[in-house]
Amino acid sequence: MQLFLDTTDTAVLADLVQTGLVDGVTTNPTLIAKSGRPMAEVIAEICGLVEGPVSAEVAATRADDMLAEGRKLADIAPNVVIKLPLTREGLIACAAFARDGLSTNVTLCFSVSQALMAAKAGATFVSPFVGRLDDHGSDGCALIGDIRTVYDNYGFDTEILAASIRTTGHVARCAELGADCATLPPNIFEALFKHPLTDRGLDQFLADWRATGQSIL
Secondary structure: OEEEEEOOOHHHHHHHHOOOOOOEEEOOHHHHHHHOOOHHHHHHHHHHHOOOOEEEEOOOOOHHHHHHHHHHHHOOOOOEEEEEEOOHHHHHHHHHHHHOOOOEEEEEEOOHHHHHHHHHOOOOEEEEEHHHHHHOOOOHHHHHHHHHHHHHHHOOOOEEEEEOOOOHHHHHHHHHOOOOEEEEOHHHHHHOOOOHHHHHHHHHHHHHHHHHOOOOO
């Protein structure tokens, strides 16, 4: 499973990239707004920090305008993925980008039927929103498994990018259900390293080692 960071904080990103475990980055208009910086500048900096896909989202709602914005975003760097909303207009734009060989991430997916349409439009990634479905009383992770079944039934190449991840449990379950990738807030990414029994065990090992009076170096 590929792990993406859902952030525009380039300082945090630069730190976490050092783990060697960051496969890409996703952004959205809300994150860009919080950065307080010009969008092109932020995306260019992120693309310089990671080699993998970097999703940059259009702001238009009409297909023609999405196509214009998407092409401008794609010109920023070769690893930019054009992010589009899962709407009729968004899918029209997605299909056009697919014909041109440009990568896309179709976002705000909340149903299997929407995911099916994204795959038929040639989306590179589809982003089901796990946490938001949970907020509305549904099982967001179950949607990941349902999409996996449909995609496997028909051999679609579209990758399932689990989004709106709120917990490490979401990550684990999405992996079990066959998500190709997940995009995580930095705090959830860092939490994946941690377990209290690991800390407790390491403390004991270090105490026992110190008691020997030895040094490896």
